[in-house]
Amino acid sequence: MASTSMIERAKKKSDFRKTVTPYMYLVPAFLVMAVITFYPLIYQVVVSFTDFQTKDLLRGLASEKLNQVGVQNYVDILAGGLPVQNFDFFRVLTYNLWWAITNVALHVPAGIVIAVLLNTPGLWMKRIYRSLYILPVVIPPLVVATVWRNIFDEQYGAMNQFLTSAAMLFGSIDPVRIRWLEDFTPPIAWLLPNGPLTLAYYAMMIANFWLGWPFMTLVATGALQSIPKDLYEAASIDGASAYQQFMNITVPLLRPAMIPATIYGFTTSFNLFSFVFFMTGGGPARSTEILVTFAYDLVRNLRLYGAAAAFSVIVFFVALIIFLITNRLTKATENIVE
Amino acid sequence: MTAHTESTKNPIVRFLNMNTSREVGGRELPLWRQILLQVLCLVIAAEVLFPIMYIVTLSFSSRETRPASLELIPTEISFAAYKQVIDRPTANPITFIELLRNSFLLSVGVGLAALMIAVLAAYAFSRFKFKLRSVLMVLVFVPLLMPAIGLSTPLYLLMNSFRIADCGGAIAISPFASCAVGLGKVMFNLRDSLLGVGIAMISTALPFAVWNLKGYLDTIPKELEEAAAIDGADPNQVFFQIVLPLALPQLAVTFFLGFIGHWQEFALPWLFLTQPESYTLSMTLYNMTGQYANSIPWNRFAAMAIIVALPVAITYIALQKQIVSGLTSGGVKG
Structure with missing residues (x-):
């Protein structure tokens, strides 16, 4: 009798330990996240309903001068009532989406074409090209942005100097002085009329193209290798041209690898803070501002903490919507593959 | 054989080594096409x-x-710019060694702290x-959705509320006590310190590390652990004596992935820090570009970049193999 009760007690004890153990391993992580993630998230929502400003910094939410303003911050952001020049939420949102989409639309095809080019059987110096083409992946984007910023300098930048030398070949003597990062007139006015695409946008597209396609080439090369060679042999026996083979074999079989990479590229470009901040700082006149850089500007320079909190809440929902859509896209493609 | 399977798993290695064996039997590329493609590649x-x-x-x-x-x-190989940058990186009273130390402290410290908590x-x-497994997993995943900048406002305000002030003799620690209004000299503000920035950076580093490590742990076969459990090992012994040693390579990869990200961290330090002595290298690089750079020679900027x-x-280059396979085995799959 005594022994069975002891066994039961021991069993109960081990049951208790079994249920508690996983939580013990989670305690440190959730304690930390409670303080620096979840509490700030709630705090953010609370602050977003106030007119928190620099004068309230000393006492925080206990400050006597703090006013509850309800949804005023949200209304101001969406309806353009913020005391900020050149800011229109929907213009920035449209530009941000356009920026991410156009980047991906250039990087992915270029990445695939270059991967196919490098995959040509019998091409000389393949290894050298491959090790060269990988270089942009290993350089920090922030350094890339600073370097390109200097390249696009009006007076001393390499781009204008390069264009000057190129123009000299055609007999021009005048130095090229394109104000890449300052000029506000959109070169192609009908393109995205909602947000003026200034020269700075094109300059950033060039710089980010340099940064972006090698990653896509990397992914595409991996996927190309898994395409069976006999498919191409069978196709060429049937008389399919190289172009037909590319469109009917390569592209469909690359899709499962390229769609996640495209989505990854899209979200990265959408939130590409340090690149935009270092290259143009959102200028000229906020024309290249994306959501995250504007959120940062609200805190760092304008010091409108209440509005910044409200803006971050909005950004969170934009990110959530994008996540839900992209998640659905990946799931949909997974189903097709399986 | 193992080396072969290893290399096919990894995109970068595959990218660099591909096709070398297949070319032998492949048909020759016509010369005019070879030349055309060479021009394109060049x-x-x-x-x-x-x-x-x-x-x-x-x-x-x-x-x-x-x-x-x-x-x-x-046209010349001169290390003058490097020497100048290392001797006197900015106009502020901070040496290059101190900048380097700050950057390393921040990136290594955040990486290690996140790793230790995340692996558990x-x-x-x-x-x-x-x-509560699925609920808690979603809770860890949600912060990954938020762009890191999104939390910067509340983190700034929170860190800013931890201050130590000297109220003329008495020491007051906010938010628990503060000096009378208008009095007191702030001795320490958590927001304005590397420690505060580091704590704030953990908020994005931690979820990433948890997902990356979980993805890897899922791939470790459970047989060893089950055998140990049959021999009477409790979950703690299994963790410290079996799982941790097996996960060591992935711990290193997660740490270095974090390091690569934290080393470039700019937004939070630039927002939080006001004292030049706690600046980091990426903040210094920013100070050398654009509107701040009027007086800085470009060769020095280039050296700093x-x-x-x-x-x-x-x-990246030293660990490319591990980093890429680590990325593919971890986080992405969730």
């Missing part, structure tokens, strides 16, 4: 090398004036079935 190589050669040439130049014409091949949580999520890029590039 044009692409030129595009890739253009900014790299530009900045390398600039950094090896001893001229302090701005470049008057385009130079892409160094990853183990729990990977190996135990418990009631290369100095900031080097640790990341070296880490």
Whole structure:
């Protein structure tokens, strides 16, 4: 009798330990996240309903001068009532989406074409090209942005100097002085009329193209290798041209690898803070501002903490919507593959 | 054989080694096509090398004036710019060693702290079935959705509320006590310290590390652990004596991935820190560009850009194999 009760007690004890153990391993992580993630998230929502400003910094939410303003911050952001020049939420949102989409639309095809080019059987110096083409992946984007910023300098930048030398070949003597990062007139006015695409946008597209396609080439090369060679042999026996083979074999079989990479590229470009901040700082006149850089500007320079909190809440929902859509896209493609 | 399977798993290695065996039997490329494709490849190589050669040439130049014409091949190898940057990186009273120390403290400290906490949580999520598992996993995942900048406002305000002030004799620690209004001298503000920035950076580093490690732990076969459990080992012994040693390579990869990211961290330090002595290298690089850069010779900027890029590039190249396979086995799959 005594022994069975002891066994039961021991069993109960081990049951208790079994249920508690996983939580013990989670305690440190959730304690930390409670303080620096979840509490700030709630705090953010609370602050977003106030007119928190620099004068309230000393006492925080206990400050006597703090006013509850309800949804005023949200209304101001969406309806353009913020005391900020050149800011229109929907213009920035449209530009941000356009920026991410156009980047991906250039990087992915270029990445695939270059991967196919490098995959040509019998091409000389393949290894050298491959090790060269990988270089942009290993350089920090922030350094890339600073370097390109200097390249696009009006007076001393390499781009204008390069264009000057190129123009000299055609007999021009005048130095090229394109104000890449300052000029506000959109070169192609009908393109995205909602947000003026200034020269700075094109300059950033060039710089980010340099940064972006090698990653896509990397992914595409991996996927190309898994395409069976006999498919191409069978196709060429049937008389399919190289172009037909590319469109009917390569592209469909690359899709499962390229769609996640495209989505990854899209979200990265959408939130590409340090690149935009270092290259143009959102200028000229906020024309290249994306959501995250504007959120940062609200805190760092304008010091409108209440509005910044409200803006971050909005950004969170934009990110959530994008996540839900992209998640659905990946799931949909997974189903097709399986 | 193992080396072969290893290499096919990894995109970068595969990218660099591909096709070498297949070419032997493949048909020859007609010469005119070879030449055409070579020209194309060279044009692409030129595009890739253009900014790299530009900045390398600039950094090896001893001229302090701005470049008057385009130079892409160094005409001289002078380390003057590097020497100047290391001797006196900014106009602020901070030495290069201190900048380097701050950057390393921040990136290594945040990386290690996140790793230690994350591996415990990853183990729990990977190996135990418990009631709140899915709810807690979603809670860890949600912060990953938020762009890191999104939390900067509340983190700024929170860190700013931890202050130590000297109220003329008495020491007051906010938010628990503060000096009378208008009095007191702030001795320490958590927001304005590397510690505060580090704590804030953990908020994005931690979820990433948890997901990355969980993905890897899921791939470790459970047989060893089950055998140990039959021999009477409790979950703690299993964790410390079996799982942790097995996960060591992935711990290193997660740490270095974090390091690469934290080394470039700019937004939070630039927002939080006001004292030049706690500046980091990436903040210094920002100070050397654009509107702040009027007086800074471009060769020095170029040298600094290369100095900031080097640790990341070296880490990538040294660990490319592990990093890429680590990325593919971890986080992505969730």
